[in-house]
Amino acid sequence: MNVDSQLLSARELPTAERFIEAPAEAVFDAWITASLVETWWGPDGFSTKVHELDARPAGRYAFEMIAPSGNSCMMSGHYRTVERPHLLVFEVSDHCNLDLPGDVEAQTETSLVTVKFAPKNGKTHVLLTHTDLNRDYSWLAVASWAQSLEKSALALFTD
Numbered sequence: 001m002n003v004d005s006q007l008l009s010a011r012e013l014p015t016a017e018r019f020i021e022a023p024a025e026a027v028f029d030a031w032i033t034a035s036l037v038e039t040w041w042g043p044d045g046f047s048t049k050v051h052e053l054d055a056r057p058a059g060r061y062a063f064e065m066i067a068p069s070g071n072s073c074m075m076s077g078h079y080r081t082v083e084r085p086h087l088l089v090f091e092v093s094d095h096c097n098l099d100l101p102g103d104v105e106a107q108t109e110t111s112l113v114t115v116k117f118a119p120k121n122g123k124t125h126v127l128l129t130h131t132d133l134n135r136d137y138s139w140l141a142v143a144s145w146a147q148s149l150e151k152s153a154l155a156l157f158t159d
Contacts, residue, residue: 014138016145017127022157024117027124028085030156031055031115037063040152043144055082065096073098077110088115095137105136 020027030036032055041048045068052062062076073096081089090113097106111132118125126149130141 014130014133014142014145015128016130016142016149017125018146018149018153019120019123019125020149020153020157021123023122024085024119024124026157027126027152028088028117030152031088032082032084036156039155041065041148042151043147044151052076055079055088057082061090065098067099069099071098080112085117087117089113100137100140103136104140105134107134107137107141109134111141 030040032053034050034053037050037053038048041063042065047066049064049066050061051064051074052060054060057079059079059082060076061079062074064072065075066072074094075092075096077091077093079088079090081087092111092113095107095111097108100106109132111130114129114131116125116127118127128145128149130138130145133141
């Protein structure tokens with residue numbers, strides 16, 4: 001099977017977005033501060049333990065994602081761009097392929113996540129694009145990121 005034929009075209013890029021009622025600086029910091037990442041990272045039912053987080057270009061991150069089943073796996077890679085509070089770009093070299101539905105092929109190739117933070121009327125628009133994913137995995141990634149963004153808004157920025 002040719003991996004290139006399974007990658008998504010530009011018009012099919014997996015994206016997730018959310019308006020969060022907080023300044024861009026605070027939302028950005030929630031992505032680069034270990035104690036904050038642990039409160040929201042991962043899809044519904046998952047928890048996360050940060051083992052490494054060096055948020056600078058070429059800095060590494062390693063997050064242990066723990067499924068509701070109790071099983072865990074690592075998600076790790078390195079940062080490419082860190083421009084507080086507007087842009088965060090990181091590569092995922094080790095994907096957490098834990099408890100995938102039977103019809104989803106594991107993501108084994110490196111992928112790229114771009115997160116843009118745009119202030120708007122006292123809120124922050126977060127736009128996340130996850131590229132270089134295989135087709136099977138892309139829909140799962142979009143759903144997981146959407147759940148993570150919702151969790152971040154609820155956990156960090158609500159009274």
